[in-house]
Amino acid sequence: MPHNPAGHTDIITFPLSEDLKNIESEIYISLFSVEENAKKYRPKTEDRGQGKKAVNATSRHLSSVIRPFDLELQRVVFHGVLHLLGYKDKTRAQQAEMRKMENLWLKKFKSFLKDQNSKIKDQRAATPSKTSHKSQKSIKKHSK
Numbered sequence: 001m002p003h004n005p006a007g008h009t010d011i012i013t014f015p016l017s018e019d020l021k022n023i024e025s026e027i028y029i030s031l032f033s034v035e036e037n038a039k040k041y042r043p044k045t046e047d048r049g050q051g052k053k054a055v056n057a058t059s060r061h062l063s064s065v066i067r068p069f070d071l072e073l074q075r076v077v078f079h080g081v082l083h084l085l086g087y088k089d090k091t092r093a094q095q096a097e098m099r100k101m102e103n104l105w106l107k108k109f110k111s112f113l114k115d116q117n118s119k120i121k122d123q124r125a126a127t128p129s130k131t132s133h134k135s136q137k138s139i140k141k142h143s144k
Contacts, residue, residue, distance in 0.1 A: 008030070008033050008036075009030060009033065010029065010030050010033035010034055010037060010076050011027065011028065011029050011030070011076045011077070011079060011080040012027075012028050012080075013025055013026070013027050013028075013080045013083050013084055014026040014027075014028075015084055020085060020086070023084050023085075025084050027077075027080050029073070029076055029077070029080075031073075034069065034072050034073050034076055035069055035072075037072050037076075038068040038069040038071070038072035038073075039068070041072070042068040066110070071106070074106055074109060075102050075106060078101075078102050078105045078106060078109075079098065079102055081105075082098060082101050082102065082105075087101060
């Protein structure tokens, strides 16, 4: 349960297989809990004379480009997948390792999304859109 030692569960996973190569499971996410956690645990800031700076560099970097709800939802999803891969979070050491792995996968996912967005932009730039073609015809028509 990321962020939720008080008893509310934001994600629960039910492994349906024991094979880590072909994981089958059911995952249930409480969007209400994700929303509450996003509000409560958004990166804390502190004022150091030059404006506000986030305490946690990873959270600050991710939250600068991802809405708090989306970041928390992504964290919860990775948290559940990590449980399916055998990670535990009962002890402080396990929680620290879990958080480290969540941050690692959040950064990798952010990088993946950035690469995908770049590819999509490149594809759009290389392919003339139908709208721009119609607009050009309309401009030519009206200029005659």
